[in-house]
Structure formats: C-alpha cells, structure tokens
Amino acid sequence: xxxxxxxxxxxxxxxxxxxxxxxxxxxxxxxxxxxxxxxxxxxxxxxxxxxxxxxxxxxxxxxxxxxxxxxxxxxxxxxxxxxxxxxxxxxxxxxxxxxxxxxxxxxxxxxxxxxxxxxxxxxxxxxxxxxxxxxxxxxxxxxxxxxxxxxxxxxxxxxxxxxxxxxxxxxxxxxxxxxxxxxxxxxxxxxxxxxxxxxxxxxxxxxxxxxxxxxxxxxxxxxxxxxxxxxxxxxxxxxxxxxxxxxxxxxxxxxxxxxxxxxxxxxxxxxxxxxxxxxxxxxxxxxxxxxxxxxxxxxxxxxxxxxxxxxxxxxxxxxxxxxxxxxxxxxxxxxxxxxxxxxxxxxxxxxxxxxxxxxxxxxxxxxxxxxxxxxxxxxxxxxxxxxxxxxxxxxxxxxxxxxxxxx
Amino acid sequence: xxxxxxxxxxxxxxxxxxxxxxxxxxxxxxxxxxxxxxxxxxxxxxxxxxxxxxxxxxxxxxxxxxxxxxxxxxxxxxxxxxxxxxxxxxxxxxxxxxxxxxxxxxxxxxxxxxxxxxxxxxxxxxxxxxxxxxxxxxxxxxxxxxxxxxxxxxxxxxxxxxxxxxxxxxxxxxxxxxxxxxxxxxxxxxxxxxxxxxxxxxxxxxxxxxxxxxxxxxxxxxxxxxxxxxxxxxxxxxxxxxxxxxxxxxxxxxxxxxxxxxxxxxxxxxxxxxxxxxxxxxxxxxxxxxxxxxxxxxxxxxxxxxxxxxxxxxxxxxxxxxxxxxxxxxxxxxxxxxxxxxxxxxxxxxxxxxxxxxxxxxxxxxxxxxxxxxxxxxxxxxxxxxxxxxxxxxxxxxxxxxxxxxx
Numbered sequence: 121x122x123x124x125x126x127x128x129x130x131x132x133x134x135x136x137x138x139x140x141x142x143x144x145x146x147x148x149x150x151x152x153x154x155x156x157x158x159x160x161x162x163x164x165x166x167x168x169x170x171x172x173x174x175x176x177x178x179x180x181x182x183x184x185x186x187x188x189x190x191x192x193x194x195x196x197x198x199x200x201x202x203x204x205x206x207x208x209x210x211x212x213x214x215x216x217x218x219x220x221x222x223x224x225x226x227x228x229x230x231x232x233x234x235x236x237x238x239x240x241x242x243x244x245x246x247x248x249x250x251x252x253x254x255x256x257x258x259x260x261x262x263x264x265x266x267x268x269x270x271x272x273x274x275x276x277x278x279x280x281x282x283x284x285x286x287x288x289x290x291x292x293x294x295x296x297x298x299x300x301x302x303x304x305x306x307x308x309x310x311x312x313x314x315x316x317x318x319x320x321x322x323x324x325x326x327x328x329x330x331x332x333x334x335x336x337x338x339x340x341x342x343x344x345x346x347x348x349x350x351x352x353x354x355x356x357x358x359x360x361x362x363x364x365x366x367x368x369x370x371x372x373x374x375x376x377x378x379x380x381x382x383x384x385x386x387x388x389x390x391x392x393x394x395x396x397x398x399x400x401x402x403x404x405x406x407x408x409x410x411x412x413x414x415x416x417x418x419x420x421x422x423x424x425x426x427x428x429x430x431x432x433x434x435x436x437x438x439x440x441x442x443x444x445x446x447x448x449x450x451x452x453x454x455x456x457x458x459x460x461x462x463x464x465x466x467x468x469x470x471x472x473x474x475x476x477x478x479x480x481x482x483x484x485x486x487x488x489x490x491x492x493x494x495x496x497x498x499x500x501x502x503x504x505x506x507x508x509x510x511x512x513x514x515x516x517x518x519x520x521x522x523x524x525x526x527x
Numbered sequence: 528x529x530x531x532x533x534x535x536x537x538x539x540x541x542x543x544x545x546x547x548x549x550x551x552x553x554x555x556x557x558x559x560x561x562x563x564x565x566x567x568x569x570x571x572x573x574x575x576x577x578x579x580x581x582x583x584x585x586x587x588x589x590x591x592x593x594x595x596x597x598x599x600x601x602x603x604x605x606x607x608x609x610x611x612x613x614x615x616x617x618x619x620x621x622x623x624x625x626x627x628x629x630x631x632x633x634x635x636x637x638x639x640x641x642x643x644x645x646x647x648x649x650x651x652x653x654x655x656x657x658x659x660x661x662x663x664x665x666x667x668x669x670x671x672x673x674x675x676x677x678x679x680x681x682x683x684x685x686x687x688x689x690x691x692x693x694x695x696x697x698x699x700x701x702x703x704x705x706x707x708x709x710x711x712x713x714x715x716x717x718x719x720x721x722x723x724x725x726x727x728x729x730x731x732x733x734x735x736x737x738x739x740x741x742x743x744x745x746x747x748x749x750x751x752x753x754x755x756x757x758x759x760x761x762x763x764x765x766x767x768x769x770x771x772x773x774x775x776x777x778x779x780x781x782x783x784x785x786x787x788x789x790x791x792x793x794x795x796x797x798x799x800x801x802x803x804x805x806x807x808x809x810x811x812x813x814x815x816x817x818x819x820x821x822x823x824x825x826x827x828x829x830x831x832x833x834x835x836x837x838x839x840x841x842x843x844x845x846x847x848x849x850x851x852x853x854x855x856x857x858x859x860x861x862x863x864x865x866x867x868x869x870x871x872x873x874x875x876x877x878x879x880x881x882x883x884x885x886x887x888x889x890x891x892x893x894x895x896x897x898x899x900x901x902x903x904x905x906x907x908x909x910x911x912x913x914x915x916x917x918x919x920x921x922x923x924x925x926x927x928x929x930x931x932x933x934x
Binding site for chain 1: 566611615639676765
C-alpha cells in the first residue's frame with residue numbers, strides 16, 4: 121500500500137507484484153484471443169462461404185420463380201428482420217410477452233445469459249431494463265457467490281467428517297480429547313482446490329448430460345447441439361441460436377418449463393463456481409510464473425538488497441529461506457494455520473511456544489496472523505496487506521488448502 | 528463449520544445464518560423476477576401484438592402482390608432463418624469469420640457477452656467452443672477480479688493520500704513521527720463501499736455516455752438505443768438485437784474498431800466491479816434483515832442461551848453488548864483494525880495494552896485478529912470461521928470500511 125518505491129536496479133521489477141500479475145494475465149488473454157480467432161476462423165470460414173453461396177442461389181431461384189425483383193425481395197426481408205426483432209418467426213412460437221414469456225426474459229437478464237430471443241422494443245421497456253438489470257444482476261452475482269460459499273462449506277464438512285472418521289478408526293486421536301476441539305483444530309479440513317474443481321466439473325458434466333437428454337427429444341436437437349446449448353447457457357454466454365422452450369406447445373408443457381428452469385439454475389450456479397475455481401488455478405499458475413521471473417532477478421540482486429529492506433530487521437535469514445523455497449518451513453506454516461483454523465482458541469503448544477520466543481518475533485507473528493497469511497515473499501511487494509486474493513478467490517483464499525499455502 | 532446443532536426452541540432459527548441469508552436472497556430474487564415479469568409484460572405486450580399484426584399484413588400484401596402462396600413464402604423464410612443463423616442479413620454485413628470477425632466473436636465468448644451475431648455452425652466449431660470457453664471465461668473472470676482489486680487499491684491510495692495531507696496541514700501529526708509508520712497505521716485508509724460505488728457508478732455513466740456519443744452517429748442509432756446497447760453489452764447480457772461494428776464498411780474503420788474494443792473492455796470491467804460493489808450493499812441489507820429477525824428472537828431466548836453458549840466463556844458481557852449495538856465498542860474496533868492494517872508491527876500502545884490484560888483475553892484477541900474480524904455476533908453461527916464473505920465480496924471484506932466493521 122505504500123507508493124511504489126523506485127530503487128535502482130532490478131528491484132523495480134518486483135516492486136508491485138499485483139500489477140505484474142494483472143499485466144501478465146492481460147497479455148496472456150490477448151494471446152489466447154488471437155489464437156482462438158485464428159482457429160475459429162479456420163474452422164468456420166469455409167462453412168460461412170458455403171452458406172452464403174447457398175443463400176444466394178435460393179434468393180435467385182425464388183426471384184426467378186415468382187418474378188420478384190431482388191430489390192423488392194430484400195425490402196421484404198428487411199421488414200421480416202424487424203418482425204424477427206419483435207420475436208416473430210416463420211413457424212409460430214410461444215407468445216413473447218405473456219407472463220411466462222416475460223418471466224423467462226427477466227431470468228435471462230438477471231443471470232446475464234441474454235439469449236436475445238425476446239428483447240424490449242419500446243422506449244419505456246429499454247429504460248426500465250437498465251435500472252431493473254442493474255439491481256437484478258448485482259443480486260444474482262451475490263446469489264452465485266453465496267451458492268459457491270455454500271458448496272465449499274458443504275464439501276469441507278463432508279471431507280472433515282471423512283478425515284475424522286479415518287483418524288478415529290486408525291486410533292490416532294487420544295480417546296480423552298475433546299471431540300469439538302479435535303474437530304476445530306484438525307489441520308486438514310480445508311478442501312483442496314483440485315478436489316473442488318473435480319467435483320464441480322463432474323457435477324457440471326452430469327447436469328449437462330441429463331439436461332441434454334431432456335432437450336434432445338423434446339426440442340428435436342441433436343445430442344451434441346443440446347450439449348452445446350447447455351454450455352452456452354450455463355456459462356451465461358447465451359448466443360440465442362438455440363433457445364429451449366420456444367415452441368408454441370409441448371407435451372407436459374408445465375413440467376417441461378419447470379425442468380428447464382431448474383436445469384438452467386443449477387447449471388449456471390455450477391459452471392459459475394467451476395469458472396471461479398479454475399480461475400484460482402490460473403492465478404496459481406500466474407504466481408508461479410511471476411515467482412520464476414522475480415526469483416531469477418532476486419538471485420542477482422540479493423546482496424544489494426540485504427541492507428535496503430527495512431522489513432528484514434527481525435529475521436532476514438528465515439525470510440530469505442522462505443523466498444528460495446517459495447513457502448514457509450513446515451513448522452511455522454502449520455503453526456499459523458492452526459491458529460487461523462481454530463477460530464476460537466490457539467493451541468496450547470502454540471501459546472507456550474510463543475511465550476518462549478522473543479517479543480520481537482512474537483510481534484511479527486501477531487501481525488502475520490492478523491493479516492491472515494504468513495509472509496512468503498522474496499520481493500518487497502507483498503507487505504502491503506492487499507495480497508489477500510481477489511474476486512471469488514478472496515474468500516476461497518482462506519478456505520482452500522492450496523490458496524492459503526501458496527500465498 | 529460444525530454440523531448444525533439442533534437445539535430446542537428458537538435457537539435453531541439462527542443456528543446457521545449463512546444458510547438463512549442464502550434462502551432469504553433466493554426468495555427475494557424470485558419475488559423480484561415475478562414483479563419484473565409482470566411489469567415487462569405490461570409494457571411490451573401491446574407492442575408485440577402490434578408488430579404481429581403489422582407483419583401479418585405485410586405477409587399477405589406480399590403474397591397477393593406477387594402471387595406467392597403463404598406456404599411457399601414461409602418455407603422461403605425458413606431458409607432465410609437458416610441463412611441468418613450463419614450470419615447473413617438482407618443488407619450485406621462484414622464477413623463473419625475473417626480474422627477480425629472471429630476475434631470479435633471470441634471476445635464475446637470469453638467475456639460471456641455472447642451477442643449471437645456470429646455463432647459456430649460446424650460440429651468441430653461447437654466442440655472447440657466448449658473447451659475454449661471453459662478456460663477463456665475462467666481467465667476473464669480472474670481478469671475482472673484483478674481489475675476490481677486494482678481499482679480498490681488505487682482508490683485506497685488516493686484516499687489515504689488525501690487524508691494524510693489533511694492531517695498534516697491541520698497539524699495533528701507530530702512532526703517527528705516516522706512518515707512510513709504514520710502511513711501504515713492510519714485507521715482511515717480503507718475506502719468506504721459507498722464511495723467506491725459512487726465512483727464506479729459515475730465512471731460507468733461517463734463511459735456509457737461517451738460510447739453512446741460515438742455509436743449514435745457511426746451506427747445511426749438513436750442516443751437512447753446506444754445507451755441501451757451500452758448497458759446490455761457492459762453488463763455482459765448481450766441480447767444481440769443491436770450489435771456495434773457490423774456494417775461492411777465504416778469511415779476510419781480501424782480506428783472505430785479499436786475504439787469499440789476499448790469502450791467494451793473498460794465498460795465491462797467497470798460494470799462488473801459496480802455489480803460486485805452493489806452486491807456488497809445488498810448483502811449488508813440481508814444481514815440487517817437477518818439481524819432484525821434473529822435479535823427479535825434473541826431477546827426472547829436470551830436467558831435460556833446464557834448457559835448453553837460454550838463460547839461465551841471469556842467475556843459474555845461484552846459479547847452481548849456487541850450483539851445489541853451491532854458493532855464492537857470503538858476502542859476495541861480501532862485496536863483490531865490498527866493491528867490488521869499495520870502489516871508488520873502492532874503499535875506500542877497495542878502491545879503494552881495486551882501485556883496488561885489476562886492471558887485468556889489476549890488469547891481471544893489473537894484468534895480474532897487471526898480471523899481478520901472481531902466477533903460481533905449475537906447468535907451462535909458466526910464462530911465457524913467461514914463468515915469471511917464470499918465471491919468478489921471476500922476480498923473487499925477486508926478492504927472496505929463497511930464490510931469489515933459490520934460483520
């Protein structure tokens with residue numbers, strides 16, 4: 121949080137690691153976009169040209185068969201496009217703006233899916249949409265985040281129960297110990313980010329497959345098209361090229377609409393959580409890349425920094441060691457974690473240990489636990505108290521094993 | 528994190544506040560959706576019926592004028608719809624899948640805008656999209672989150688600088704004090720969530736107005752339509768009824784495409800951040816509502832609980848007081864915050880204070896600062912260490928004044 125201190129040499133490279141991570145990610149995304157554009161262009165371009173040729177033939181055939189000039193045809197088609205924007209198709213569809221249609225519409229607004237099969241055309245509707253969406257989208261983001269929190273909590277409970285039972289059956293827990301204390305200080309109860317990713321990924325696949333199995337017969341899509349629809353919808357991209365529940369009538373219409381709603385709701389929650397968990401892994405990769413870069417630099421300017429770093433005052437040796445190995449020594453790590461996990465009491469081992477060491481080190485450890493993470497830096501940028509993670513990461517930062525260890 | 532302990536009486540009402548908040552939010556969103564559906568239906572339904580009538584007249588006129596049967600016309604229109612799905616319109620548009628078109632497409636995928644003006648039609652394209660989107664959307668969510676973090680950091684720096692200068696000019700800072708220490712322990716450097724919301728809201732309005740001023744003449748839309756397009760795009764809803772940069776040629780085409788890209792990028796980042804900040808305020812409202820509900824209950828079952836609460840052991844008096852006033856007493860609050868803010872050292876006042884009080888209270892305070900927030904509960908559900916907030920809230924939880932005070 122200090123203004124960046126420009127010092128000579130390569131120190132300025134790692135003055136602000138957070139900025140570095142941001143820029144690195146922006147560059148990687150740009151490269152990813154360019155690669156994606158090239159690949160999609162290669163895959164889809166021939167099909168676009170074929171479709172264009174086919175349409176031109178159809179247009180000319182129709183024009184000749186019914187003796188309609190191309191100008192008249194195209195003005196007719198322009199009127200049709202206006203009608204399409206109002207929700208009209210050649211085959212009759214469900215009404216757009218009856219109550220259930222409007223409910224589907226607002227659902228796609230607040231979830232930011234935005235299929236676009238229904239859009240407001242009046243001025244009043246457009247203005248209302250802006251204010252309605254502003255509050256609705258914010259509330260839905262909160263809903264997704266609370267869902268994510270509930271999921272992680274549930275997984276943590278289940279995993280802790282498993283681990284406790286394994287410990288108890290293997291006889292590692294002394295029989296006289298307070299059950300509650302053992303539960304709260306057990307160091308392994310944070311679920312791994314990879315486990316959560318695996319479970320969410322499997323759930324997403326199961327939900328998509330079940331939903332596709334429903335859409336394929338009811339909508340008459342190919343199974344792959346249904347899967348594609350599920351991904352596009354659940355990820356809230358929502359192209360609108362395929363939209364479920366649009367025909368005028370279905371068998372068991374009420375049941376189908378309810379199932380459609382529930383599938384989309386669970387799917388969106390699941391994929392949103394999955395994206396956030398994947399983004400933690402991406403952040404770890406970014407940290408690893410930055411660590412590689414800055415530690416290369418560290419080795420070169422280590423001696424120059426030894427007297428510059430104000431914060432090295434207490435125990436420079438241990439900090440340098442941490443920097444080299446990328447994480448604190450085991451004993452210290454579990455110490456801090458135990459204190460953070462117990463929620464109410466620090467362990468007696470911890471307290472008696474603290475009483476033996478000097479005031480200065482205790483003061484340092486206090487500030488570490490107050491910040492919620494041990495200092496594992498080799499540069500100078502992580503002191504600012506702002507490195508507690510971000511976005512949906514922020515919470516999970518203290519909740520998943522990897523994210524609290526690797527920072 | 529403990530499995531919910533079912534106790535007799537109304538205690539079970541606030542056994543798990545997190546679940547309560549989740550359910551309450553779900554109910555509120557459902558009500559919001561129903562109201563929205565009713566309002567949109569009322570606004571848009573007449574216009575839909577008019578559009579349908581207009582189109583039917585056009586269809587019959589065309590059919591009679593050129594002696595085309597309605598069946599033939601509608602099969603022609605069905606073929607046109609297939610062509611529309613491949614990106615063809617009556618007026619010629621830019622090619623869909625050349626490199627720049629594909630770049631625009633992947634941009635709408637990873638940002639989850641998903642206009643749908645371009646969609647993959649080949650099987651290979653659809654399969655690739657699923658895997659491409661999975662990684663791309665996760666990376667973009669991380670990008671948005673890091674952007675949000677950078678914005679809050681920037682605001683904190685600016686606000687702290689302002690406050691420091693005001694303190695220095697008013698002579699409240701002793702001249703001999705270490706500048707760096709003063710900066711790091713200043714209690715007011717966390718920006719308020721309302722300030723951040725105000726600044727983000729103003730930025731969003733400025734960006735939208737500037738972007739609309741560009742779109743209106745270039746695309747030939749009404750100014751209000753441009754604003755509507757900006758909101759729909761920046762919020763990543765992306766209906767696709769209006770899409771920028773789709774004509775075959777513009778004056779200054781390269782410049783326009785670049786400006787379009789930059790406007791969408793900044794707008795999406797800004798509105799995403801705004802949504803997250805608004806969702807914090809919504810969460811505060813939910814907490815307030817839950818607090819009202821559970822404290823009504825508290826008063827009735829207070830005496831019954833007095834001997835049930837295991838965690839009341841250390842200082843039940845102060846905890847009850849906190850519960851009634853909704854926040855800790857001032858001295859203790861600034862104490863904990865000062866320790867959390869300093870990042871490296873706790874203030875000497877703090878340390879000497881700690882040495883005077885009993886070991887038990889110190890142990891309690893240690894665990895509080897380890898959790899990063901003081902316990903301000905009147906129920907029993909906030910001990911679990913899982914109440915550090917969620918989603919993009921999680922980070923901001925420790926970074927914005929309201930979120931760290933009110934929990």
